Amino acid sequence: NAGVTQTPKFRVLKTGQSMTLLCAQDMNHEYMYWYRQDPGMGLRLIHYSVGEGTTAKGEVPDGYNVSRLKKQNFLLGLESAAPSQTSVYFCASSSLGDSKTYEQYFGPGTRLTVT
Amino acid sequence: KNQVEQSPQSLIILEGKNCTLQCNYTVSPFSNLRWYKQDTGRGPVSLTIMTFSENTKSNGRYTATLDADTKQSSLHITASQLSDSASYICVVRDQTGANNLFFGTGTRLTVIP
Numbered sequence: 001n002a003g004v005t006q007t008p009k010f011r012v013l014k015t016g017q018s019m020t021l022l023c024a025q026d027m028n029h030e031y032m033y034w035y036r037q038d039p040g041m042g043l044r045l046i047h048y049s050v051g052e053g054t055t056a057k058g059e060v061p062d063g064y065n066v067s068r069l070k071k072q073n074f075l076l077g078l079e080s081a082a083p084s085q086t087s088v089y090f091c092a093s094s095s096l097g098d099s100k101t102y103e104q105y106f107g108p109g110t111r112l113t114v115t
Numbered sequence: 116k117n118q119v120e121q122s123p124q125s126l127i128i129l130e131g132k133n134c135t136l137q138c139n140y141t142v143s144p145f146s147n148l149r150w151y152k153q154d155t156g157r158g159p160v161s162l163t164i165m166t167f168s169e170n171t172k173s174n175g176r177y178t179a180t181l182d183a184d185t186k187q188s189s190l191h192i193t194a195s196q197l198s199d200s201a202s203y204i205c206v207v208r209d210q211t212g213a214n215n216l217f218f219g220t221g222t223r224l225t226v227i228p
Contacts, residue, residue, distance in 0.1 A: 004158070042119065042204070042218030043159075090158050102208065103149070104216070106158030 002026055004107035006091050012113045013081040021076040021110050023091030031094045032074040033058075033104065034066060036087040043090065049074055081114045088112070117142040119207050121219040128226055132195055136222045138188040138205030150179055150190050151204040153221070159204055162190070195226045 004025045013019055023032065030051050035043040045058030049068040063085060065077045074093075078085060088111050092104040119140045128134050140148070147166045151159035163174045165181040165188060172179050176199075178191045192199055205219040 040220060042220045044218075045216070092158075103161055103164070106160070108158050109156070 004091055004093055004105050006089075006107040006110050008110060009108070010111045012115065013078075014115055015082060017081050018077070018079050019081065019112075020078075021089055021091075021112075023074045023076070023093075023107060024072055025074075025091075025093040025105070026072065027093060027095070027105065028071070029093035029095045029105075030071075031102070032068065033092045033094075034064070034074065034076045035090045035092065036060065037090060037109075038087050046076065046089075078112075081112075083114045086112060086114045117207075117209065117217050119205055119217045119219040121203075121205050121222050123222060124220070125223040126225070128195055128224070130195060130197055130226050130228050133191065133193050134195060134224065136190045136192075136203050136205075136224070138190070138219055140186050140188070140205070140207045140217065140219075142186075142207040142209050142217050144210040145183060145186075146208040146210045148179075148181060148188050149206045149208070150177070150188075151206060153202040153204055155201070162203075192224075195224075197226050197228065200224060200226045 007022045033048040034046040044060050047066040049055045052071045055066045067075045088109050090109050091107040094102045094104045122137045149164045150162045153159040163179045176193045181188045202221040202223050204221040207217045209215045
């Protein structure tokens, strides 16, 4: 049981390039999330998904797109990377069944640098 | 405005000593408060969760307290170890849905020998 995995672990992009971050979970969780973490700031929600085929915007969605074609995968896309998107990106998942607490399980993160 | 504030921002203590981290929040209506530990280069991992009716909860050497009236929580670490060096993040959920989480900026704890 690997939990939540993310690929790649590190990536350097040039301004204007595009890329996709992959998140996978093997816990059969319904909910999945993408966050970014910047120095001096709390984790901020980019997009989330409450089930296969559905996505919704979070607090900071601009410049990102997501897709949830399979229940176990949640993709985060950057169409035209900007230096402001330099950050550490975390994926998380939680179970619909844990309705009282909705504990989120986090992946190890992807460190992205945009030059 | 819903906010979560943590103090101190950073803390250095000697191995074996105790310490207490603080979390104040304005999130309403309150559902639960969770403390996460985040090791450098890793994702956050849940340490403990506090609901409205709980005042104290322990997880090994970690003890969390909650005062829902004053909207304050603390995380006390007893007999610190080098492996306790990490960031500790306070996260508060409101009652409006599964996705309404409010994250503190964390306290960076360094335990030195």
